[in-house]
Every structure is written in structure tokens, then in C-alpha cells.
Amino acid sequence: MATFSSLTRPISESSLIALKLGDQSPNSLGFPKHFVFSRHGFCSFPPGLVHIQLKPSLAIKNSYQTESSTESTVLSSEVPILSCSEAIERLRTSRETYKSKEQYLAMYSSVFGGITTDPSAMVIPMDDHMVHRGHGVFDTAAIMDGYLYELDQHLDRFIRSATTAKIKLPFDRDSIRRILIQTVSASKCRKGSLRYWLSAGPGDFQLSSSGCHQSALYAIVIQNQSPPDYSGIRVVTSSIPIKPPQFAVMKSVNYLPNALSKMEAEENGAYAAIWLDFDGFIAEGPNMNVAFVTKEKELLMPEFDKILSGCTARRALVLAESLVREGILQNIRVDKVTVEEGKNAVEMMLIGSGVLIRSVVQWDEQVIGDGKEGPVSKALLKLILEDMKLGPASVRVPVPY
Template identity: 60%
Template sequence: MEKSRSASDQKSDALEVGNGSEFKVHVFSSSSELIEKLHEKWSSVKKQPYPAMYSSIFGGIILDPAMMVIPIDDHMVHRGHGVFDTAIILDGYLYELDVHLDRFLRSASKAKISSPFPRSALRSILVQLSAASQCKKGTLRYWLSTGPGDFLLSPAGCSTSAFYAVVIDDDFCQCKEGVKVITSTIPMKSAQFARMKNVNYLPNVLSKMEAEEKGAYASIWVDEEGYIAEGPNVNVAFINHDKELLLPFFDKILSGCTVKRLMELVHKLVEQGRLRGMRTANLTVEEAKGAAEMMFVGSTLPVLPIIMWDEQPIGNGKVGELTMELSNLLWEDMVAGPETQRIPVPYV
């Protein structure tokens, strides 16, 4: 009788398999077998997080999550040659779709990617996709790529650009709890790439991971001159002790659609005497850490209070009253703002 094998022997066997010595790779004999495998992956998912996708490669809307794929030779996949943007779906309305779509096309122009459709068609596709998804609350994300064609560096071999979009079912809510942040040690992108919303987000990912490893929510980037820049995928804003809303200049960072909308709404608090005013400025780390209040501003937040930075409390270390008033301004705009900001989704 064979003796029982020790844990070290079993571990050794696992390493051998992991090294490939005995690992057998399955060969799918047909497309139907592959599709069955893909469906098997999603069969245990209780709630579908991606209710609908559009692909210009397929030429339509996809409701089957197993088929929500893009070609491996798409240059967005292996060269990062693509741009993207996001809009919010809230209570059956698309919030700020047009301003996000305008920025999307500006990013595409900077990345030298032409759209396979005119702007009006892109907009129509996104509205129809949202309707087909039946999603009343979530995010709508969309991408332009130079498209599939080959694995070379130049996109010259790509016959046409590609447009993809996905509806993500996401039950986000207004942020009322404060978070901690750290100063990022990951180099920030140069202005040329930071101001273009492209898919090269590795610096952003590493910055976010660095913060999480240190028990913080996210990191703050500081530019080479020592001025405050932005968070990994959000803008950052401050309230000073004179009750001014301060924002870093947008010359080296992405111009956030949500923070720009906040700049349009903030006059309401100024008129009420709650805020003294608003301005953009170069802020040093010392000035920023000495602020009375601090916050992230982004699409799904829309405002996230920051109460500690590098283990140093911001203000009194609690969520600021003015921060929450700014949050309320944006949230009310998202829920019941003007028609120019909120587009009804024509659900069937």
C-alpha cells in the first residue's frame, strides 16, 4: 500500500503543475463548447452586474454577459490606444451625458482616434443601450479604440476604429463618511496624458493600491513643482479658513466634468453667505494640509469628505459642514437638475 504523502510532497507536486510539467491545457473543439463554458462561468452569479453592452464590432447591443468580449488584437488591449468616459444613470436619467461625451471626443482627437460614427449616433447608441439594460441606477462607460487588426505598434493595420459601451448596475449613494488619504509616491502622468482620458491607467491603479496597502482610501498626487494635482480618478478640492472653495489649476490634470458642474452650482452657497467665494490656485502641500476641509469630487461620489491626510487630521478631523453642503448641491442636481443635465432614458 502506498504511504500517505506529506504536505511538503503535495506542495511540491502543486509547484510542478504550476511550472507546467504536468499541466494539461484543454482544447475547445467547437464554438458551442466554448460558449457553454462561458455560460457556466456566469450561471452562479445571482445578479448580473453588466446588464447590457454595445459593440461596433458586433454591430449591436448584447444582453448575454458571456458574449461581452472584445478582440484580443484590438489595439486598446495590447497597446493601450484607446480613450473612455463615463456617465451616471440615476432614477432612470442619464446625468451629464453630453458634457462627458464632448470630453470623450476631445480625448479621442488628442489620441488620434477617429470615431466610426458621428457624435449624434454615439449619443443615440448610448441612450438606446441604457434603455435596453433596464438599469435605473448605475454607470454607463464607453470606449473608443483604434480597433482590432494586428499586434503591431502602429494602428495602420486596423481597418476601422471600434466603439464599445457597457452599463454597470451599481447602487451608489451620497458619501457622508470621511476617508483617509496619503501622498502618492507613484509618479503622476505628464500633462499631455493626464488631460486626455485614455485607458493607460497603470499609474492610477498603482497609486490606489499604494493607498489601500497603507489603510487609506486613495492617494493625492503632487506635481514636480510641489503643487497639489489630483487623486487617482477624482479631483480634489479644499475649503480654507476664510471659507473659500479652492481647486487646483486644470493645466496639468484631467478637467473633471463633476467638479466643473460644482463650480457652476457653488454660487448658491455664495449668495447665501455660506461661502465667501471660489477660485483655482496653485496649492502647496503645506497649504492644502492646513485647510479647514478637504474632499474628492467625482462622478459617482459626487463629493467624498477627506478627514485625514498622511495621518494628519484635516481641520478638526471630522466631516466638514460646507463639504456636505457642496455634496448636497451636486446630489440634488443629479436627482432633480435641469433637462440640460438630465436625459430621460426611454425604457420599453
């Protein structure tokens, strides 16, 4: 939470902002005569003009900022007016000042109708309704050894989400598919991920998308520099309310509940937080599905009617049939799952395109099984990785580099 200790005194005495009547310096902000700052907002003020002198030596820090990031937010006394080329150059320089575990290798935008490999040009318009209204959907497909894994399955869900969000496709499905493949080809990436968005499009800052002249398609190829980690993890129960089913089954860009849920987990030393649905049954994680192995060797996964239908989770259900044939599993069931069933399971795992299969060894204070990665989790992870590298044409789309 932001710290406003400096405002406990009258604002005119605060070291943050100094009120100076009649000060016409270029660094002061003028407000109409009927406005003045108070601790709780605005109130009336006697006739005249109030100017607020900004002191660039002080910044307000919230609880998520580090000391170094706070220093970078110090106010500047002069704000330059930049040309287009100057703005792009500053954006390029800004990107070079911080390190990221992810590299952005190529981006397609229907707004400028092409692909760029320059990260500083990978931008979208501010008046795009996906930016200021959250009116957009997205999906992701993994890139493995020069193949797109489950592209068609993800693309089908992408189009279903767009229909639910009332966003018309700017191109037909085949054209979108071709654009996505070409974007990966331009990136030269052979192992990474392809994320793509469909927005209501740019046009204005109104609430309705009626002013948007056409929907917009964006896609970006991401290469993560971090080595994969499949070790066991701890999860907690999320206190952030799950999205209603109408929105939970759609992969939209409205991910604030998901982000807050993930942050809550990290604040408690856990990897992810598990959502329960409005009836108290186990639902899903912030961006992954969840599954269990019961004492009877049954693979148990929550129903998809109120949560996102995970492409990786559904593929895992198919691949798990081989474990039934081998006797490692006795049965596979998709059903309502109680918290008691989940916490008493011998195995628990998270499933998604980002984590693939990740064993959960503790949920809240409850140790799952023997507190180690389970054999079914390990076997499913092996099957998924083999499927990504050697699976049938139905799940592997070659990229023509």
C-alpha cells in the same frame, strides 16, 4: 512580488519543473537544443532536446493572490480545444462561479453592430489595440432615476480625448449619443452608470494602429449593488509618479499609474492617494479631483491645465456659487495649491462621478479640520444629488425605456 523560493536549487532538482532528456510524453514541453532555463533567463545547452515535465500540483503565488485564488491556478495536464459555443458556455459558467458587486446589464459593440444583454457575450477582440497597446479612450456618465447625468459634457470630453489620441470617430457625435442612450434603454437600468470606450480598433498586434481597418465603439451599463457611502475617508500622498500633462488631461485607458496609486493607498489603509504635479503642487486623485475649503471660507481647487478636467468637479464649481450667495462660502478659486495649503485647510474633499463628493478627514498624518465631514462638503454633496434628480435639461438626458 512573485515567490520563486523553489528555484534556489538547480532547476533540474526543483519540485516545480523536472528536466527529462528524451522524454516525449504529451505533457512535456520541448525546447530547441540551444535553450535551457536558468534563474536569470536562458543559456546555452549541449546538443539534444530538452523536455520540461510540468507538474500540475504546484503553482506560483504572488503577494496579491489569496489561497483560494492560488488553488485555482494549478496547471492542468490537458488543455482542451473548444468550439465557439463551448468557449462561450465555459465563459458563462465561469462568470457564475464568482460574485461581483457590479452587474453588467447591457453592452453595445460596433464590432458586432448591436446591443447584447448577456454578460458572457460582453467581450472585445484580443487584437483590438485598446487591449494590447492601450490605444483607447473612455468616459462615464451616471444614470439617476432614468436620466443620464451630464451625458453631453462627458461626451464632449470623450471626443476631445479621442482627437488627442488620434482615434477617428466611427460615427458622428449624434449617432454615438443615440447609441449610448439606446444601450441604457435596453438595459432597463434606472440607477447605475454608463461607461463607454473608443479604441483604435481590432486589426493586428502591431504597435501602430495603421493596420486597424476602423475604430471601435463599446459601451456597457453597470449597476452597483453596494449602498453609497459618503462617510469621511483618509488619503495618503502617492509615491507613484503622476502622468505627464499631455496624458493626464486625456481620459485614456492607460490607467496603470492610477491603479498602482489606488493600490498603494489601500495597502496603507487609506481610500485614495493624492498626486502632486512635477512642480510639487497638489494635482488630483487616481480617478477624482480634489478640493479644499480654507480658513477664509474659500473653496479652492487645483487648476485643470495639467490634470483631467473633471465634469463633476466643474459642475460642483457652478453649484457652489449658491453657497457663496448664502454666505456659507466667501469665494471660489481655481489656482495652484501647495501641500501646506491643502493640509492646513479646514475641509478637504474628493470630487468625481464615482464618489460624487467625499470628505477627507486625514491626509497622511495630518488631520483635516476637526477630523469630521465638513459643512461645505455636505452642502455640495446635497447640491450634486439634487442636481442629478432635479437639475436642468442641460445636465439631465431622459432615457426612453
